[in-house]
Amino acid sequence: MSFSQFFSSISFIQKGEGKSVSIFKTPKQTIEEWYKQMPVITRSYLTAAVVITIGCSLEIISPYNLYLNPKLVVKHYQFWRLITNFLYFRKMDLDFMFHMFFLARYCKLLEENSFRGRTADFFYMLLFGASVLTGIVLIGGMIPYLSASFARIIFLSNSLTFMMVYVWSKQNPFIHMSFLGLFTFTAAYLPWVLLGFSVLVGASAWVDLLGMIAGHAYYFLEDVYPRMTGRRPLKTPSLIKALFADEDVVVAQPANVRFAPPPAEELHRD
Secondary structure, three states: OOHHHHHHHHOEEEEEOOEEEEOOOOOOOOHHHHHHOOOHHHHHHHHHHHHHHHHHHOOOOOHHHOOOOHHHHHHOOOOOHHHHOOOOOOOOOHHHHHHHHHHHHHHHHHHHHHOOOOHHHHHHHHHHHHHHHHHHHHHHOOOOOOHHHHHOOOOOHHHHHHHHHHHHHHHOOOOEEEEOOOEEEEHHHHHHHHHHHHHHOOOOHHHHHHHHHHHHHHHHHHHHHHHHHOOOOOOOOHHHHHHOOOOOOOOOOOOOOOOOOOOHHHHOOO
16 A cells, blocks of 8 residues: 555545545646645745655764754754754654645645735744744743653654644634544544544654644734734734745636626616
8 A cells, every 4th residue: 555545545535515525636646746836835844854854764864963952052052953853753654754744735725825925924923833832842841740741852843733734723614524534523623633643543642732732822813812902913024024025816806796886877777
């Protein structure tokens, strides 16, 4: 059984217009076409994650130079660890393929839909999520009885991926999905289904919980709080906007549709 067939059998199925549609790419689409059609942030993140993980598997790169270590960051100025710990997804196995699938799927969905024409905002969302995750781990490492658990979290790549899944589920809560063909649910419950599945297979729930916390923090500050107060605390800085030349989103106007009252002379024709 190929990896594609494996994930097709266990992946979620999005239902639309009475039909079950696989969330994999179409069979006629080549990997090269699929890769080139990815938006810039998704393509860059996926490429960096695959290259670094393969490099570690071939022992070209050492994971010991990538993991998050606050002491090395502060005392030895190894600031790259603040970034590289989000790019390494452990060894290349089925778990790696699983996370690459979710990274490519939900990162692309967010960038092409919710953040369409707003690449800078999407990059800022990832930057915010990475900052929140790093802060939680650093603060948690100083709390008695919890420090041992947080000390074991040295790579936050899976948590950042889970954050994207959480944000997507909050922005698309009514999409119907199916898990293993056993039961259906709406996208709002997707993070909880994945969390339950992680617990069932014996994986640590901390990784998923951290992603949910970071995702909810972003969702609240970006979507909920502005509706309550009219203020937007997560407005993308001008410096980040200057890095990305976002294209204007053009919406075609349907034919024979009026968006203004007809001229007065037309009302008297008959």
